[in-house]
Amino acid sequence: MPAGRDKLHPLFRLATLSAAAFVVTVLAMVAAVFADEQTPISQFFSRHGISLLMGEVIVTLVLGILAMWADQRRTARMMEEEAAAGSIGDQISCVSTCVLVPPNQYNDALGKLEDRA
Numbered sequence: 001m002p003a004g005r006d007k008l009h010p011l012f013r014l015a016t017l018s019a020a021a022f023v024v025t026v027l028a029m030v031a032a033v034f035a036d037e038q039t040p041i042s043q044f045f046s047r048h049g050i051s052l053l054m055g056e057v058i059v060t061l062v063l064g065i066l067a068m069w070a071d072q073r074r075t076a077r078m079m080e081e082e083a084a085a086g087s088i089g090d091q092i093s094c095v096s097t098c099v100l101v102p103p104n105q106y107n108d109a110l111g112k113l114e115d116r117a
Contacts, residue, residue: 011067022056
């Protein structure tokens, strides 16, 4: 497998950061529940907590879906490249076999080459 395949797409890293932000927000909201209602963080979460969580969920979902889509495209492209390289390798091996065939058997060997393609 090529070395480039091991690298994660940047969208996966962004989705991970977004999910981490969601977890931190949830934990902060839980902590704010036990704090005094007059603290600024409690008031902020009272006013904007649900919309903040909704935004983080939407961003995480969008980034996750985009990351999977980009990974699928990259995997499909790599499979096509490997398949193309494999078919060229088969043709090269068949051509080398065909070259070693005596001239009177050349048409049979050429037919085998066409069958492989």
